[in-house]
Amino acid sequence: MGEASSASPRGCAGQGLPLMIKKQYNLPDLFYLDLWPFSVSLCIATHPAYSNQFLTERSMPKHPVLGEALSTISGGDDMLSSDGPQWKVWRSAFNPGFSVAHLMTMVPTIVDNVATFAQILHNHAVNNELFRMEHHATRLTIDIIGKIVLDDDFNSQLVEHPLVTAFENQVRWMKILPVISKPLQVFNVFRPFVQWWNLRQMDTYVGKLLEERFATRSSRGKKKHVIDLALETYLKENNVSDTAKLDPKFKDAALRNIKVFIFAGHDTSSSTICYCHYQLSQHPAALTRLRKECENIFGKDASKTGDMIKADPYLLNKMRYGDAVVRETLRIFPPGNTVRAGAADFFITDPDTGERYPTDDWLLWSHNLGHMVNPDLWGDDVYSFRPERWLIESNSKGAANRDAFMAFAKGPRNCIGQELAMLETKMMLAMTIPQFDFHEAFSEVEKLKDDGSGYPSDLSGVQEQFGEKAYQIQLGTAKPREGMPCRLSLVSK
Ligand code: HEM
Numbered sequence: 023m024g025e026a027s028s029a030s031p032r033g034c035a036g037q038g039l040p041l042m043i044k045k046q047y048n049l050p051d052l053f054y055l056d057l058w059p060f061s062v063s064l065c066i067a068t069h070p071a072y073s074n075q076f077l078t079e080r081s082m083p084k085h086p087v088l089g090e091a092l093s094t095i096s097g098g099d100d101m102l103s104s105d106g107p108q109w110k111v112w113r114s115a116f117n118p119g120f121s122v123a124h125l126m127t128m129v130p131t132i133v134d135n136v137a138t139f140a141q142i143l144h145n146h147a148v149n150n151e152l153f154r155m156e157h158h159a160t161r162l163t164i165d166i167i168g169k170i171v172l173d174d175d176f177n178s179q180l181v182e183h184p185l186v187t188a189f190e191n192q193v194r195w196m197k198i199l200p201v202i203s204k205p206l207q208v209f210n211v212f213r214p215f216v217q218w219w220n221l222r223q224m225d226t227y228v229g230k231l232l233e234e235r236f237a238t239r240s241s242r243g244k245k246k247h248v249i250d251l252a253l254e255t256y257l258k259e260n261n262v263s264d265t266a267k268l269d270p271k272f273k274d275a276a277l278r279n280i281k282v283f284i285f286a287g288h289d290t291s292s293s294t295i296c297y298c299h300y301q302l303s304q305h306p307a308a309l310t311r312l313r314k315e316c317e318n319i320f321g322k323d324a325s326k327t328g329d330m331i332k333a334d335p336y337l338l339n340k341m342r343y344g345d346a347v348v349r350e351t352l353r354i355f356p357p358g359n360t361v362r363a364g365a366a367d368f369f370i371t372d373p374d375t376g377e378r379y380p381t382d383d384w385l386l387w388s389h390n391l392g393h394m395v396n397p398d399l400w401g402d403d404v405y406s407f408r409p410e411r412w413l414i415e416s417n418s419k420g421a422a423n424r425d426a427f428m429a430f431a432k433g434p435r436n437c438i439g440q441e442l443a444m445l446e447t448k449m450m451l452a453m454t455i456p457q458f459d460f461h462e463a464f465s466e467v468e469k470l471k472d473d474g475s476g477y478p479s480d481l482s483g484v485q486e487q488f489g490e491k492a493y494q495i496q497l498g499t500a501k502p503r504e505g506m507p508c509r510l511s512l513v514s515k
Pocket residue numbers: 088101102103113167282283286287288290291294352356357358359360361428429430431434435436437438439440442443
């Protein structure tokens with residue numbers, strides 16, 4: 023543990039360490055890691071033969087550590103961390119809001135947000151500026167999820183918005199170690215106050231919208247924004263008169279879920295956007311192929327791509343290589359994980375030997391990255407960025423192992439927003455890749471010190487993990503180190 027820890031960069035994402043230990047001790051695809059008193063005791067699976075047993079065959083309850091971490095965002099008891107009937111009601115209520123058919127109706131508004139993002143990148147490129155891509159990607163994805171969840175235009179890519187500021191700030195104070203530039207924040211005496219203040223800002227803003235939406239419910243047709251789906255469920259289950267006031271208990275539950283949607287809906291997609299640009303910049307053949315695909319679908323004039331997508335959103339489905347690029351990026355840089363609670367009556371069985379492993383009091387970790395860089399499942403080129411593997415017929419040599427693609431998890435608790443994530447990332451690629459060349463700028467990061475981002479801008483100590491300088495840090499979910507410092511240039515025509 024000490025060895026793996028000292029070979030790791032400061033602040034690196036929690037998912038790296040178990041993999042280093044697994045490699046160092048040549049551990050099998052199911053292993054126990056008892057880090058008491060530093061962590062809860064971990065039972066880690068890096069193969070679907072094991073993880074399927076607690077994700078799909080029996081969906082074990084979420085581990086309390088998740089609820090604890092999310093409580094600073096949602097206030098607890100939200101759809102992401104709760105279980106049983108409570109989770110089921112919300113999941114069924116919200117599913118229609120993330121169906122492909124509904125998302126297609128949201129495409130024009132998503133295009134407008136991506137166009138703003140592209141314009142911001144354009145300005146950076148023209149001025150050859152050094153900047154952190156994560157900031158802009160976060161603002162893009164939070165603006166999109168704001169529209170989808172609340173039917174509200176945050177417009178935070180262009181102006182500051184109180185809800186977005188509160189969210190960004192709260193993620194930086196989340197109780198998932200290690201916290202970026204200020205590890206002492208975890209023990210900071212101001213922490214409870216800051217978190218209380220941010221939560222208050224969020225609740226005031228979202229609560230007001232909820233009240234307004236409730237008051238104007240009869241003047242609106244059937245809508246599928248998360249806020250409306252929550253209200254619809256409430257109205258269906260309760261006999262609510264026209265003059266009734268919003269039940270505070272329902273309001274509280276709706277607030278928790280809306281906040282968790284806003285969090286889950288932006289915090290992961292933003293890193294994926296950064297890593298797609300990074301990976302393509304490191305693999306010029308893939309970049310050329312994707313540009314060719316975009317040109318074939320959308321034509322030579324990239325400025326028209328947004329309008330073409332608005333006119334025919336299904337054009338995005340033609341981006342087969344673009345789809346492969348996003349999946350391959352998520353395979354190597356997955357932002358999320360799945361942690362479940364073991365139980366006295368639940369054992370994980372070795373499919374070859376039949377041996378049964380106890381799980382009571384263990385945190386069951388379906389280690390997403392561990393599945394997706396497992397050479398037994400993907401082949402020896404597991405650390406190579408090779409989108410082509412997604413285009414090969416399943417079960418052929420060199421093909422992606424779709425059963426082991428865990429970026430969105432598996433089973434009934436898989437990601438409800440995965441279609442949205444794929445759609446917005448592909449659209450972002452179609453509208454930016456033909457225009458800009460991305461250049462990572464980790465070596466220049468000290469010039470961004472004290473830019474207000476909270477990132478350390480630190481070039482001391484270990485500077486890579488698994489041979490990768492763009493390693494992931496833990497900031498809410500796993501994010502690109504230093505917020506992905508970069509410069510852009512315009513593609514010469
Ligand atoms: C690249 C982007 C994304 C990745 C990699 C990702 C990954 C994941 C993963 C791994 C889980 C399972 C978490 C767990 O078991 O604790 C999950 C669940 C979830 N995700 Fe995503 N997600 C992404 C985007 C989104 C978006 C855009 C939304 C928007 C609504 C979203 C909403 C949710 C929700 C609400 C859950 C909980 C589902 C449930 O428990 O029924 N995610 N996601």
